Amino acid sequence: MAEICHKTSSILTTSSGTTTVIDLTGSEPQAHERKTLLNGRNVVTVFVIWLGLTVLGVFGAYHADIYPIAGNHLASQVDDAFRLLMMLAVPVFTFVVTILVYSMVRFRRKTDADDTPPHTFHSHGGVIWGWLVVTSGLTIAVLIHPGFTGLRELTADRHQDMVVEALAAQWSWNFTFPEHGVKLDKANDLMLPQGTRIRFDVTSRDVVHSLWLPMYRMKIDAVPGRTNHIYLTTGEPISFSEDPNVRVQCAELCGTGHPRMQVRVSIVDQQEFDIWLGGLEPVIVGNE
Amino acid sequence: MQLAPTAFLRDWAFGPLAFGMLVGLVMFFAAAGLIMGVRAWAGTEPVAFGPVVLGAYWFGLAGWLLGIGVWSKWAKEWLGLPVDRTMKTGWQRYFDFTTDHKVIGVQYLVTFLSMFLLAGVLAMLMRIEHMSGDQVLFSPAQYNYVMSLHGITMVFVAVAAVIGGFGNYAVPILIGAKDMAYPRLNALSFWLAAAVPVLLAATFFAGGFDAGWTAYAPLSTENSDGQVLFNLAFITLGLSSIAGSINFIVTVIKLRAHGMGFDRLPIFVWAVFAMSLLGFFFTQYIAAAMLMTLLDRVFGMAFFDFTEGGDPLLYQHIFWFYSHPAVYIMGVPGLALALEVISHFSRKPLFAYRWVVGGILGITALSAIVWAHHMFTAGLSTAELFFFITTTEVISIPTGLIFLGALGTIWRGRLWLRTPMLFALAVVFNFLIGGLTGIFLADVFTDIHLQDTFFVVAHFHYTIVGAGIFGLFAGIYYWFPKITGRTYSEHLAQLHFWWTFLSFNLTFLPMFWLGLNGMNRRIAVYPEELEFLNLLVSLGGFSLGASFLVFLYNILKSWIRGPVAEADPWRARTLEWQTSSPPPVENFTEAPRVVSGPYDYGSPSTAHAVFGASTNPDGAG
Numbered sequence: 001m002a003e004i005c006h007k008t009s010s011i012l013t014t015s016s017g018t019t020t021v022i023d024l025t026g027s028e029p030q031a032h033e034r035k036t037l038l039n040g041r042n043v044v045t046v047f048v049i050w051l052g053l054t055v056l057g058v059f060g061a062y063h064a065d066i067y068p069i070a071g072n073h074l075a076s077q078v079d080d081a082f083r084l085l086m087m088l089a090v091p092v093f094t095f096v097v098t099i100l101v102y103s104m105v106r107f108r109r110k111t112d113a114d115d116t117p118p119h120t121f122h123s124h125g126g127v128i129w130g131w132l133v134v135t136s137g138l139t140i141a142v143l144i145h146p147g148f149t150g151l152r153e154l155t156a157d158r159h160q161d162m163v164v165e166a167l168a169a170q171w172s173w174n175f176t177f178p179e180h181g182v183k184l185d186k187a188n189d190l191m192l193p194q195g196t197r198i199r200f201d202v203t204s205r206d207v208v209h210s211l212w213l214p215m216y217r218m219k220i221d222a223v224p225g226r227t228n229h230i231y232l233t234t235g236e237p238i239s240f241s242e243d244p245n246v247r248v249q250c251a252e253l254c255g256t257g258h259p260r261m262q263v264r265v266s267i268v269d270q271q272e273f274d275i276w277l278g279g280l281e282p283v284i285v286g287n288e
Numbered sequence: 289m290q291l292a293p294t295a296f297l298r299d300w301a302f303g304p305l306a307f308g309m310l311v312g313l314v315m316f317f318a319a320a321g322l323i324m325g326v327r328a329w330a331g332t333e334p335v336a337f338g339p340v341v342l343g344a345y346w347f348g349l350a351g352w353l354l355g356i357g358v359w360s361k362w363a364k365e366w367l368g369l370p371v372d373r374t375m376k377t378g379w380q381r382y383f384d385f386t387t388d389h390k391v392i393g394v395q396y397l398v399t400f401l402s403m404f405l406l407a408g409v410l411a412m413l414m415r416i417e418h419m420s421g422d423q424v425l426f427s428p429a430q431y432n433y434v435m436s437l438h439g440i441t442m443v444f445v446a447v448a449a450v451i452g453g454f455g456n457y458a459v460p461i462l463i464g465a466k467d468m469a470y471p472r473l474n475a476l477s478f479w480l481a482a483a484v485p486v487l488l489a490a491t492f493f494a495g496g497f498d499a500g501w502t503a504y505a506p507l508s509t510e511n512s513d514g515q516v517l518f519n520l521a522f523i524t525l526g527l528s529s530i531a532g533s534i535n536f537i538v539t540v541i542k543l544r545a546h547g548m549g550f551d552r553l554p555i556f557v558w559a560v561f562a563m564s565l566l567g568f569f570f571t572q573y574i575a576a577a578m579l580m581t582l583l584d585r586v587f588g589m590a591f592f593d594f595t596e597g598g599d600p601l602l603y604q605h606i607f608w609f610y611s612h613p614a615v616y617i618m619g620v621p622g623l624a625l626a627l628e629v630i631s632h633f634s635r636k637p638l639f640a641y642r643w644v645v646g647g648i649l650g651i652t653a654l655s656a657i658v659w660a661h662h663m664f665t666a667g668l669s670t671a672e673l674f675f676f677i678t679t680t681e682v683i684s685i686p687t688g689l690i691f692l693g694a695l696g697t698i699w700r701g702r703l704w705l706r707t708p709m710l711f712a713l714a715v716v717f718n719f720l721i722g723g724l725t726g727i728f729l730a731d732v733f734t735d736i737h738l739q740d741t742f743f744v745v746a747h748f749h750y751t752i753v754g755a756g757i758f759g760l761f762a763g764i765y766y767w768f769p770k771i772t773g774r775t776y777s778e779h780l781a782q783l784h785f786w787w788t789f790l791s792f793n794l795t796f797l798p799m800f801w802l803g804l805n806g807m808n809r810r811i812a813v814y815p816e817e818l819e820f821l822n823l824l825v826s827l828g829g830f831s832l833g834a835s836f837l838v839f840l841y842n843i844l845k846s847w848i849r850g851p852v853a854e855a856d857p858w859r860a861r862t863l864e865w866q867t868s869s870p871p872p873v874e875n876f877t878e879a880p881r882v883v884s885g886p887y888d889y890g891s892p893s894t895a896h897a898v899f900g901a902s903t904n905p906d907g908a909g
Contacts, residue, residue, distance in 0.1 A: 150733025
């Protein structure tokens with residue numbers, strides 16, 4: 001055939017009985033391509049289904065009560081961030097799924113002879129650039145919020161009312177209260193005063209562990225040879241007996257005792273906390 | 289000494305295997321004896337697992353490779369001796385040092401599919417354990433071993449099954465080549481990889497290992513002896529990967545058929561090419577991490593020992609510097625295979641081909657600078673967090689282009705919903721969930737809570753199994769007629785698809801909720817509030833496991849006595865369908881000349897390629 005082109009950039013396509021040579025690069029699709037891709041009826045139907053599913057999905061994501069107990073304000077903010085990411089993910093999810101399912105139903109091959117689609121197209125500049133703009137926009141949006149804003153939330157406030165040193169060892173947590181000169185080795189229970197901003201200085205004696213407080217959405221690895229810090233403000237009184245997420249849990253695989261390397265936590269008022277502290281073992285200097 | 293196998297060993301089907309094992313064992317024990325002798329002479333306790341095995345293993349490995357054919361078919365010519373150029377035929381080829389890329393592809397597929405099914409059995413055992421919040425089946429040590437063995441085996445499967453299997457089988461045919469650029473290196477890659485399951489099985493007799501597939505130091509420098517074998521297995525697969533990557537890179541650059549420009553490469557070839565670049569540049573880092581752990585362990589070097597000035601975080605940086613690119617090595621070939629199938633079964637060109645290629649290359653480039661997002665809770669500085677959150681979020685832009693390619697292709701196509709297409713569309717669905725949940729983990733604020741929980745477990749199963757392994761099955765059903773020359777039962781295949789797809793989602797979707805609600809990963813004990821959902825997950829898991837029995841039955845039965853397949857049952861355009869099923873040795877009876885793109889459906893007058901010297905549309909030689 002004389003029309004068969006010999007350059008890699010172009011290709012022959014037959015459509016509705018007419019023959020057109022179009023550009024493979026995708027930069028300049030011809031008018032006929034644009035029309036076949038964004039053909040009216042299918043686009044409108046998909047848009048309506050997508051919009052309906054999205055409204056439902058965003059509503060569901062907004063109201064879904066899927067979160068564990070939130071022990072303080074920061075935990076609620078983390079849940080808000082999670083919720084926002086879900087609400088942003090919903091339109092993307094419904095968009096892809098709508099096109100997938102719609103195409104499987106509407107564009108399925110009905111007979112063996114029905115082998116060739118009525119229109120073919122290689123590319124569509126407007127759709128591609130639109131896609132890039134939308135995906136880049138969404139990416140930049142979640143990068144700024146809750147990405148950078150959340151990062152600032154975590155790192156901005158560097159003051160504390162109290163320091164707790166947490167030393168991890170296979171397979172227990174050891175807490176020291178340096179300002180009070182007391183310590184609690186191989187802790188089963190940990191009490192913390194309510195409404196207090198605490199800095200945890202976390203390290204390990206042997207392998208890598210991780211200090212996780214699910215109710216505060218807070219976690220930091222206990223790495224031997226270095227001390228990591230987290231700051232958190234305790235909330236209202238609550239205890240492990242009310243919710244299993246009121247606990248310190250080792251979250252980094254550390255050997256056979258790993259799953260049971262946990263401490264029941266109680267958040268109590270200052271008075272009860274002081275009484276509890278009074279019952280702990282004093283730290284003898286030089287005998288760490 | 290003449291190491292050449294006798295005629296009996298050469299001619300007997302299992303001769304090369306037996307001879308390889310024999311020479312390997314002899315060299316292993318000879319080296320082990322030597323090391324123990326030296327140790328005794330030096331006054332140290334002669335029998336010590338770590339030093340002896342670390343030293344003797346390389347001799348055992350060399351013996352195994354020499355015995356199975358490297359010596360008689362390759363190394364002898366370095367000494368000016370005549371090499372054995374005989375080639376077995378029929379099924380016996382698969383048990384020999386065969387250089388045919390199609391044989392090697394099938395060797396990879398069968399080996400790693402077997403490992404996949406065995407590691408799946410381990411997953412079933414873990415799900416039995418998880419049916420209760422308390423310990424019911426395993427001791428803590430046993431659970432950690434089973435979990436770690438499941439993890440590393442599946443990681444090896446994900447790394448090697450699609451690239452090693454279909455990369456080897458399909459890439460040379462897809463580009464119109466007779467074989468890979470270095471066929472003997474290719475055989476060497478496979479027989480190196482074949483040592484890996486042996487090592488993993490041997491860990492059972494060495495006390496197992498319990499540090500997960502990530503093997504974080506210093507846990508991995510002080511646990512039981514099985515860890516040494518784990519590290520050696522990782523290094524061995526790494527050597528195989530590097531050799532394979534070099535082979536793919538050279539093959540794609542040098543051996544494309546006349547007219548097969550880079551703008552006409554099938555998308556699967558692009559993916560294997562790009563992932564081979566990653567494999568080539570990054571696999572050395574995992575070998576380094578594994579070797580440094582071994583040296584810490586065996587010689588008391590202190591790379592990761594803080595008491596001697598080492599740093600445990602150094603391990604994590606080196607480990608993830610490879611292992612993040614590696615998760616793309618696991619996922620992207622499956623994704624590309626899905627795109628390949630989607631174009632052929634939509635009877636339409638791959639939409640925005642160049643942009644999809646750009647997406648794959650963008651992922652390839654960005655994957656090098658996102659590794660520390662696995663370490664958001666490790667105590668990174670704010671500046672590090674800022675950098676890695678940015679690079680990680682940005683990777684969703686090139687990834688989005690792959691979705692654009694898939695959706696634009698099915699849009700207004702003629703979707704032929706056969707099993708390969710169903711698996712390919714499921715890849716898009718699963719990877720969508722995997723990708724979207726990745727955003728929650730890329731964001732430091734939400735990741736701190738979700739890190740090391742079942743949310744992560746669900747996420748990486750959606751990406752690696754949902755895209756990589758579903759892509760593998762799309763490929764198995766797509767290329768089964770080509771590979772075996774036979775046809776499988778479409779009914780059973782579709783039963784397998786729906787059963788697997790639904791069970792997969794039933795198993796892994798609830799895990800997101802479990803992780804969010806306080807279930808950390810790698811544990812046999814968890815709060816009893818989470819028991820009900822775990823039971824559901826376990827039932828989903830058992831169902832998922834059972835679905836593969838349908839697959840096995842269908843594939844085995846069809847391979848033996850399925851109806852004979854035609855050369856091009858899918859009426860697909862790409863080159864592998866333009867030759868017989870199965871293709872002859874060296875693939876084509878006449879050299880193909882590529883004259884248009886691989887996906888130009890809707891233009892019936894042009895073929896992808898013409899055969900023979902008479903047709904020369906370019907007018908050039």
